[in-house]
Amino acid sequence: DTAVSQTPKYLVTQMGNDKSIKCEQNLGHDTMYWYKQDSKKFLKIMFSYNNKELIINETVPNRFSPKSPDKAHLNLHINSLELGDSAVYFCASSQRGQIAEAFFGQGTRLTVV
Amino acid sequence: DAKTTQPNSMESNEEEPVHLPCNHSTISGTDYIHWYRQLPSQGPEYVIHGLTSNVNNRMASLAIAEDRKSSTLILHRATLRDAAVYYCILRRNNDMRFGAGTRLTVKP
Numbered sequence: 001d002t003a004v005s006q007t008p009k010y011l012v013t014q015m016g017n018d019k020s021i022k023c024e025q026n027l028g029h030d031t032m033y034w035y036k037q038d039s040k041k042f043l044k045i046m047f048s049y050n051n052k053e054l055i056i057n058e059t060v061p062n063r064f065s066p067k068s069p070d071k072a073h074l075n076l077h078i079n080s081l082e083l084g085d086s087a088v089y090f091c092a093s094s095q096r097g098q099i100a101e102a103f104f105g106q107g108t109r110l111t112v113v
Numbered sequence: 114d115a116k117t118t119q120p121n122s123m124e125s126n127e128e129e130p131v132h133l134p135c136n137h138s139t140i141s142g143t144d145y146i147h148w149y150r151q152l153p154s155q156g157p158e159y160v161i162h163g164l165t166s167n168v169n170n171r172m173a174s175l176a177i178a179e180d181r182k183s184s185t186l187i188l189h190r191a192t193l194r195d196a197a198v199y200y201c202i203l204r205r206n207n208d209m210r211f212g213a214g215t216r217l218t219v220k221p
Contacts, residue, residue, distance in 0.1 A: 031207050043211040050207055090156050098145040098204040104156030
């Protein structure tokens, strides 16, 4: 049973398209995250949700919109894709608080052509 | 922004201990020190965390300086499967920001 699952694993799309990446966790966690890992391998936090409420919203373009329909899901919708959006996107979840261990998905490799 | 400083890379021989250092001089009293690692083509995975006391688990040990401004992740016997990027993170509430990490190479 996969704890944090992301779909799709690979996504190749053209500039200007709109796409979504889905994330689901079956751990009963309250908090979910989206991270972006670029070609230089830096892992940058994008968003964090706690109980469906947005608590961290880093400086990312408005084209990126997270949606949390329930505690177990945090989807990432991207409008008007640009070449610079090409990266690996990781979803993660944890219990609330600073002692909690976070679990990461396997990542979605997005390539914009 | 990440508040931690780690060497870019380190090398180790297989079966030998590895000490991975991390400086976090701006740590606040409520920040927990977490370590994660990222194996090639995988998402990060939790290794260990601590607040003030040294910690041990099945994967590693964490030694925390008395002033908490630095810590060291200790792998007691490195294996080839330990080759990864190791990240030291200061976790405050739900905020979890990664730095550049240390790329560990393990030589047979």
